[in-house]
Amino acid sequence: MRFSYYPGCTLKTKAKELNNYALKCVEALGLDVKEIEEWQCCGAVYPQARDEIATKLSAVRTLNYAKGEDGKLLTLCSACHNVLKRVNEDMISDANVRLKANNYLQLEEEYAGETEVIHYLEMLRDYVGWDNLKAKVVNPLKGVKIGAYYGCLLLRPSKVMAFDNPENPTIIEDFIKAIGATPVVYPYRNECCGAYVSLDEPAISKKKSNAILDSASANGADMVITACPLCMYNLKHMGDSVVDVKYFTEILAEALGVKED
Amino acid sequence: MEDKYLLSDVKRYSGTDTSACMRCGKCSGRCPAYNDMDIKPHQFVTLIERGDIEKLMQSKSIWTCLSCMACVERCPRNVAPAQVIEAVRDAVVRQQYANKIKAEDIPAKIDETIPQQLLVSAFRKYNK
Numbered sequence: 213m214r215f216s217y218y219p220g221c222t223l224k225t226k227a228k229e230l231n232n233y234a235l236k237c238v239e240a241l242g243l244d245v246k247e248i249e250e251w252q253c254c255g256a257v258y259p260q261a262r263d264e265i266a267t268k269l270s271a272v273r274t275l276n277y278a279k280g281e282d283g284k285l286l287t288l289c290s291a292c293h294n295v296l297k298r299v300n301e302d303m304i305s306d307a308n309v310r311l312k313a314n315n316y317l318q319l320e321e322e323y324a325g326e327t328e329v330i331h332y333l334e335m336l337r338d339y340v341g342w343d344n345l346k347a348k349v350v351n352p353l354k355g356v357k358i359g360a361y362y363g364c365l366l367l368r369p370s371k372v373m374a375f376d377n378p379e380n381p382t383i384i385e386d387f388i389k390a391i392g393a394t395p396v397v398y399p400y401r402n403e404c405c406g407a408y409v410s411l412d413e414p415a416i417s418k419k420k421s422n423a424i425l426d427s428a429s430a431n432g433a434d435m436v437i438t439a440c441p442l443c444m445y446n447l448k449h450m451g452d453s454v455v456d457v458k459y460f461t462e463i464l465a466e467a468l469g470v471k472e473d
Numbered sequence: 474m475e476d477k478y479l480l481s482d483v484k485r486y487s488g489t490d491t492s493a494c495m496r497c498g499k500c501s502g503r504c505p506a507y508n509d510m511d512i513k514p515h516q517f518v519t520l521i522e523r524g525d526i527e528k529l530m531q532s533k534s535i536w537t538c539l540s541c542m543a544c545v546e547r548c549p550r551n552v553a554p555a556q557v558i559e560a561v562r563d564a565v566v567r568q569q570y571a572n573k574i575k576a577e578d579i580p581a582k583i584d585e586t587i588p589q590q591l592l593v594s595a596f597r598k599y600n601k
Contacts, residue, residue, distance in 0.1 A: 222590040256593035257540065260559040262488040267597065291590055368542035369553075378546050404505045404541035408594035411582055412574060416509050416537060441588040449586055 214244040215286035215335065216278040218296065221253045223289055227441035233461035234288050234332060236470040241340055241348060245286060248277050254295040257408070265312045271299035272313050276323040288332045288461070290365035290440035294373070297329040301372045331366065331375065333383055333439065333460070342390040350469035352392025358463070359396040359433035359455070360384030361424065363443045364404045378402065384437065387460065391467035400427035405446040414450060421451035429454040437463060479564060480526045487521075487560035489553040494518045500544035500554045510534035514544045514554035521557050526564070535562040536573060536599070566601045573599035 223231035238245045252270040259267040274296060278285035287293035302309040304325030314322050330338070336345055362381055370378035381402065385395035403424055406417025425447060428436045435456040438444055447457045465471040484491070500514040501507055512520065512532040520529055529535070535558055544554040565571050574595060583592070 220590070221593065222588045226586070226588040253593060255597060256590050257597045259597065260488070260540070260556050261486040261563045263486050289590065291594070364539075364541035364543070369545050404539045404543070407539045407541065408591055408598055409506075409537060409539055411587075411591060411595040412599070413509070413537060416506065420505060420539075442590050442594065445586065445588050445591060 213284065214246055214282045215284045215330065216281045217245045217247045217286045217288075218251055218254070218274055218278075218292060219247060220251075220287075220289045220292040221256075222441040227289070227444065227459070230288065230439075230441060230444075230459040230461055233459065233465040233471065237461060237464050237468055240468045240470045241345070243335070243340070246281075248274060251277075254292045256291055256295065258295045258298040262306075262308070265309060265316065268299045268302065268309065269313060269316060271296050272303060272317060272323060275300050275303070275325075275327045275329070276317070276319055278327045279323065283327050285327050285329045286332065286335060287329060288439065290331075290363060290438075291442060293329065293331045294365040298369075298372050300325050300327060300329050331439070333366075333387060334375065336387060336390075337383055342386050345387075345390045346392075349391055349467045351467050353463060353467055354392050356393040357396050357432055357434045358388045358393045359398050359428035359431070359436040360388060360401055361405075361428070361436045361438045361443060361447070361457075362402045363438065363440055364402070364407070365440060367402055384460065387464075388437075391464060393463070393467075396428065396431050396433040398427045398431040398433065400424040405443045406450060407442060407446070410446055410450055417446045417450040421446045422454075425451045425454045425457075480521075480524050483526060483557075483560045483564050484521065486563060487553070487556045489551075489556045491518045491522050491552055491557060493550040494522070494552050495550055497549065499547045499549065500552075503543045503547045505541060505543065506534075506537045506539050509537040514538075514558065517557045517561070518552055518554050521561075526561070529561045530565050532561075534558065535565060538562075540598070562598070563601070566599060572601065575600065 388395040406420035410417035437460040
């Protein structure tokens with residue numbers, strides 16, 4: 213079974229390490245992952261207005277490409293995952309969006325949401341399994357206390373994302389346990405970092421990011437991990453660095469012993 | 474555009490039934506941007522019901538909402554305040570010359586560390 217991989221714009225530029233470590237790890241785990249050809253930007257935010265069609269088309273192109281492979285679209289950036297999954301839901305449940313998007317794209321066969329959108333963490337949980345992942349770990353991160361930072365995009369809206377319990381998620385804590393480290397649960401782990409507002413109102417993102425980092429630190433975390441380049445930017449550059457912030461793929465690569473290859 | 478069409482358009486684009494609101498305030502209680510909003514999420518739902526679209530279009534909150542969907546998640550009546558706020562913001566930026574940020578403003582705001590994702594997101598939200 214092959215996963216069609218959608219990296220997205222930031223993973224090829226400012227978040228190269230998130231992408232590179234992820235690819236080293238899928239190799240180490242023996243998974244068949246192939247990057248989509250000629251992919252386009254997903255649009256970065258899901259357009260919520262019901263009459264938005266054009267802004268969803270690039271996501272539909274990506275989804276349709278994956279349908280033509282094995283129907284499994286692998287995402288890594290939280291924002292891309294959120295956009296692709298929500299647009300896919302529109303293609304399933306919103307007849308107006310489906311009709312207009314298909315009319316516009318003129319595909320050989322109508323696209324109606326057949327592709328399954330799978331985040332890298334869901335792939336680890338559902339296709340690798342925590343026990344199998346644990347068995348592949350060569351450098352368990354013993355004694356390292358890690359706070360999972362979920363943010364918004366992976367979890368909400370939960371009716372569509374169906375990623376984990378939106379109020380009390382466990383998937384990243386399970387991941388942390390599987391690589392031998394100790395998860396630290398803290399109240400702000402599913403709070404927003406300030407998102408795109410940091411471009412125009414950095415004070416808001418600064419406040420939000422510091423609240424998250426302070427909460428993680430107060431509960432004993434040595435570092436927090438994220439899957440999102442925008443969260444990474446806000447936490448690192450808007451926050452006051454009370455704890456380190458890393459991409460989860462970096463510590464996965466460390467645990468699997470492929471970080472320095 | 475006549476105000477009555479504007480209001481019915483915004484309600485339709487929002488894709489949520491604000492008449493189901495029971496005024497419990499959970500949306501605003503959970504909102505991470507609450508302190509940076511002049512009109513709070515629960516007030517957006519009430520004011521759109523009352524038809525006070527002009528007031529909403531002039532609010533600061535349409536620029537400080539983070540679209541984090543926490544309000545949507547907590548609503549016990551399946552109302553989506555974030556979608557109302559976005560529909561109002563769209564009603565503003567879809568007007569001519571009403572973009573909140575413009576391409577020429579960007580160079581002064583960015584440095585080497587800013588991810589593309591941030592720029593694209595902000596443009597999608599604040600510019601049409």
